[in-house]
Amino acid sequence: MAKKKLHPSVEKFKEFVKEHPDLAQQVRKGETTWQEMFEEWYLLGEDDPRWNTISDNIKDKKNEDKEQKTDWLGTIMGAVKNMDPAQVQGQMNNISQALGAIQGVLSQFQGKAGGSQGSNNSGPSNPFSFRKD
Template sequence: MAKKKLHPSVEKFKEFVKAHPELAQEVRKGETTWQEMFEDWYLLGEDDPRWNTKSDNKKDKKNDEKDQKTDWLGTIMGAVKNMDPAQVQGQISNISQALGAIQGVLSQFQGKSGGSSGASNSGPAHPFSFRKD
């Protein structure tokens, strides 16, 4: 039985897939279909960044994450070096005073609600007593 001659673009796509075996694994995992992959390849071309190997992308992501962690740490360390201890102490003092004021207000509200319940216990529950005749 003779092999059927495929369209030249399909032949090129097959060669492309042989050069990028990770694409076949994407199809096997169910992430995409051959039809979708062929259409993307046909429309985007072989040089599109989509065809970069996943392992290269993972390595790039890991390197980027390391760079971000290093940058974050450097940023924090730079901020700590540039801090004036007296200014930091002043800010902490201001925050402490603000928290003290908030606690004072809250305790006043709690005292009023607690005081009113105590006052209501000493007097009648209903100031106007209605009796049945």
């Protein structure tokens, strides 16, 4: 299938977008459309300061994201450093005891449910039992 020849202004816009990949991210995020971007580019031109501010804003957002990730990691590491191993062990023992108690209650309920079903059934435990001759 032969490629369609695009209008020269569209070709120039495609080259412009290749030079400014941040614009494509803006379209992917739904902040604008390709049509709106093309119209602005066509009216304002390539040298308009708007295109530089968009790139700068996106770079600033990326830096903020990196800082937030670093802050989160720092917070976790600070919490780990401030932990007392004896307290952690005590909390783990408490959790273990609580889980054991819950398992005990659940097994009692399961035992009652299984026991009531077994007592209702008066037939042999194996319905296919045969006598040997």
